[in-house]
Structures are given as C-alpha cells and as structure tokens.
Amino acid sequence: MTTVHNFLPEQYRQTNQISINHNYLAQQFADHDVILNKIREVVIRGDFTLGAEVDVLEREYAELNGVRHAIGVGSGTDALFLSLKALGIDKGDEVITTPFTFYATIGAIVTAGATPVFVDAGADYNIDASQIEAKITPRTKAIMPVHWSGKPCDMDTIEAIAERHGLAVVSDACHAIKARYKGRPSGSLGTIACFSFHPLKNLNVWGDGGIITTNSDELADKLRLLRNHGLVGRDECRVFAYNSRLDTVQAVVARHLLGKIDHITESRVSHAAYFDQGLRSIPQITVPAREPDIYQVYHLYQILCENRNALQAYLIERGVDAKAHYPVPMHLQPAAAFLGHKAGDFPVTEKISAHTLSLPVHEFITREQQDFVIQLIRDFYA
Numbered sequence: 418m419t420t421v422h423n424f425l426p427e428q429y430r431q432t433n434q435i436s437i438n439h440n441y442l443a444q445q446f447a448d449h450d451v452i453l454n455k456i457r458e459v460v461i462r463g464d465f466t467l468g469a470e471v472d473v474l475e476r477e478y479a480e481l482n483g484v485r486h487a488i489g490v491g492s493g494t495d496a497l498f499l500s501l502k503a504l505g506i507d508k509g510d511e512v513i514t515t516p517f518t519f520y521a522t523i524g525a526i527v528t529a530g531a532t533p534v535f536v537d538a539g540a541d542y543n544i545d546a547s548q549i550e551a552k553i554t555p556r557t558k559a560i561m562p563v564h565w566s567g568k569p570c571d572m573d574t575i576e577a578i579a580e581r582h583g584l585a586v587v588s589d590a591c592h593a594i595k596a597r598y599k600g601r602p603s604g605s606l607g608t609i610a611c612f613s614f615h616p617l618k619n620l621n622v623w624g625d626g627g628i629i630t631t632n633s634d635e636l637a638d639k640l641r642l643l644r645n646h647g648l649v650g651r652d653e654c655r656v657f658a659y660n661s662r663l664d665t666v667q668a669v670v671a672r673h674l675l676g677k678i679d680h681i682t683e684s685r686v687s688h689a690a691y692f693d694q695g696l697r698s699i700p701q702i703t704v705p706a707r708e709p710d711i712y713q714v715y716h717l718y719q720i721l722c723e724n725r726n727a728l729q730a731y732l733i734e735r736g737v738d739a740k741a742h743y744p745v746p747m748h749l750q751p752a753a754a755f756l757g758h759k760a761g762d763f764p765v766t767e768k769i770s771a772h773t774l775s776l777p778v779h780e781f782i783t784r785e786q787q788d789f790v791i792q793l794i795r796d797f798y799a
C-alpha cells in the first residue's frame with residue numbers, strides 16, 4: 418500500500434466551494450480564447466520546447482527588471498536550484514536563508530547538496546538582515562533572501578554583507594514580480610533573482626514555469642546550459658546537466674499576462690491598502706508596518722491575529738478563504754529533522770507562524786467583499 422497520493426484534486430474541489438476565494442483563475446483566464454488562439458499557432462509551428470515565444474518573453478522580462486538577462490526554466494523551484502548550481506554550490510556548502518518561507522526555498526538548497534542555515538525573520542516576516550553576519554562560516558557560499566509576500570528584503574544590508582564576505586545573493590523573488598526596493602526592480606536585487614509562474618503567483622501560467630534574472634553574462638551562459646542538457650548546439654554538450662526548459666505554450670500564457678501585470682499589481686496594492694485601513698484599528702490584529710521606499714506587491718495579504726485558528730475557522734464557515742501561510746515553519750518540518758532544530762530556535766518565525774492569517778487580495782476582489790471580510794473580523798472579536 419502506498420501512503421503518498423495526489424492530494425490536489427480534493428483540495429481544488431474543497432476550495433472551489435468558497436465564495437471569497439484565493440483562487441481566481443477562472444476570472445483571470447476568462448479571455449482564454451485569445452490565449453488558445455496563440456497556442457494554436459505554437460501547435461501548428463510545433464516549437465514546443467524553448468520556442469520563439471520563450472526568447473521574446475525572456476527579452477521582455479529582462480527589460481521589465483532592467484537587467485541584461487532573463488532565462489526561462491521549468492518552475493520557480495528549478496530557478497532556485499539551477500541558480501545555486503550555476504554558482505557552483507554543492508556538498509559541504511552552506512546557504513543562509515529564512516525558516517519563514519515556502520518549502521521550495523529550502524528544497525532547492527538541499528537538493529543542490531548544500532546545507533540551509535537559518536536566520537530568524539523580523540517583524541516584517543522577511544529575514545532579519547542584522548542577524549546574518551553571525552551565521553557566516555568558511556563554508557557559506559550564498560545568502561538566499563525571500564521577498565516574502567512581495568516585499569523586498571533589506572537589500573542594502575544584505576548586499577553589503579555579501580560584498581564584505583564574497584558571497585552570492587540569490588533572491589527568492591517568487592512572490593515579488595514588479596516589487597521595488599528603493600526604486601530598484603525585484604529582478605535586479607542580488608546576484609540572481611528567481612521567479613515562479615505557478616498558477617497562484619501574481620503572474621501565472623497554465624501549469625509550471627519560472628524565470629531567472631541576472632546581470633552576469635557568465636551566470637546567464639551557465640544557466641542556459643544547465644536548463645538544457647548542457648548543450649551549446651545540437652551536437653555539442655559542454656557539461657552534463659538538467660532538463661528544465663520553459664514550455665513555449667507557457668511562455669504564450671506568461672506573455673499574455675505580462676501585458677496586464679501593471680493592472681494586476683496595482684489592484685493588489687490598492688486592495689491591501691484598503692484592508693490595512695479597515696483592519697489596523699482592531700486591537701487583536703497586527704498589520705505589519707509599511708515602508709514608503711519599498712513597493713510591496715502583495716502576493717499575499719497577511720496580518721497577525723489573536724486566536725488565529727478560531728478566526729480562520731469562523732471566516733471559512735462564512736465563505737471567506739482565510740489561510741495560514743504557513744502554520745509550521747521550515748525548521749520544525751519533518752524534512753528538517755537532520756538539521757537538529759527545536760521549537761524556540763527562531764522565536765519571531767514561530768510567532769508569525771502561530772498568528773499569521775492571509776486574506777484574498779487578488780485583482781478580482783471587490784470593495785464589497787473586502788468590507789464583508791473586515792466586518793466579519795470585527796464581529797468575531799466583538
């Protein structure tokens with residue numbers, strides 16, 4: 418008997434019944450005929466893997482981020498993994514990151530052969546940059562900051578530390594398309610930045626996809642080799658490598674939404690500001706401080722709540738898809754047992770995990786729905 422099965426069909430069935438949902442894909446792709454017509458052309462041309470649309474998307478994505486290169490890959494996870502490999506990271510190396518993230522950040526480090534070294538999060542849910550330097554050892558090769566919920570980390574501090582110690586910075590920018598740090602686009606933060614096109618990310622495709630941005634010609638060359646069997650041409654393999662290409666059909670979908678990304682982003686930012694305003698005065702809720710020189714794009718809208726589990730159940734019963742991203746931090750996952758951490762090691766992360774709640778903030782949420790959610794939260798605590 419097997420014990421691991423595909424749990425997604427049941428999860429889709431359950432969440433589709435909720436009225437104010439995190440999942441907005443039917444609305445997002447209401448104009449799917451436009452996309453399907455473009456995909457028909459791909460089918461007729463037959464350039465399914467790394468076809469012409471991938472090249473165009475890469476140019477557009479590099480331009481969007483003001484960087485020299487963008488490299489399309491199979492997923493955000495592969496973007497992180499291949500970036501570590503392009504930097505030569507392997508067994509015995511250490512990568513500093515946060516335990517308050519999605520599994521893929523740590524999965525990429527571990528599958529690359531390296532050891533994740535955790536630094537606690539700060540009150541803004543991002544890695545506490547002031548604690549990084551104390552964790553650097555002779556084996557440290559890179560820092561992997563996660564721009565959580567689309568809020569760029571404290572990059573001035575992180576880049577200065579990296580410079581001082583000769584470390585690479587691999588940004589996990591999977592939440593952070595269009596985010597800005599002191600005017601700098603997210604794809605230009607660090608040595609390399611990695612993005613996901615997963616269906617629930619701000620720019621989503623019809624399955625999996627990802628993209629990597631960098632200003633380094635050398636790293637761009639390595640990444641183009643690593644994603645495609647190490648090939649410089651059909652008959653010449655420079656290095657034995659991986660297969661993680663962005664499908665041409667996914668590049669078509671990504672380009673379609675790239676044309677709408679300003680609207681997508683601005684709607685999320687506006688909805689978040691409205692939630693901030695409605696929720697900040699509730700004493701049992703903590704809304705994170707917002708910083709004027711950081712443009713956060715709200716892949717997630719997160720608050721800290723007293724009595725989180727009860728509030729979450731209360732909202733779900735009333736048709737609001739309230740979620741906890743994520744209730745168990747990375748250092749306390751069964752997969753992390755080999756690192757030997759225990760509860761209490763990263764107190765800020767653990768506090769956030771215990772109290773965090775995410776509310777739907779995508780572009781199709783209406784003010785009436787937001788008012789309804791805010792009122793429910795007020796009623797719950799009244």
Ligand SMILES: *Cc1c(COP(=O)(O)O)cnc(C)c1O
Pocket residue numbers: 492493494495518519521522563589591592612613614615625626627
């Ligand atoms: C989604 C996500 C990833 C992985 O992206 P996939 O495209 O799903 O592989 C990595 N890091 C973070 C923070 C993410 O949210």
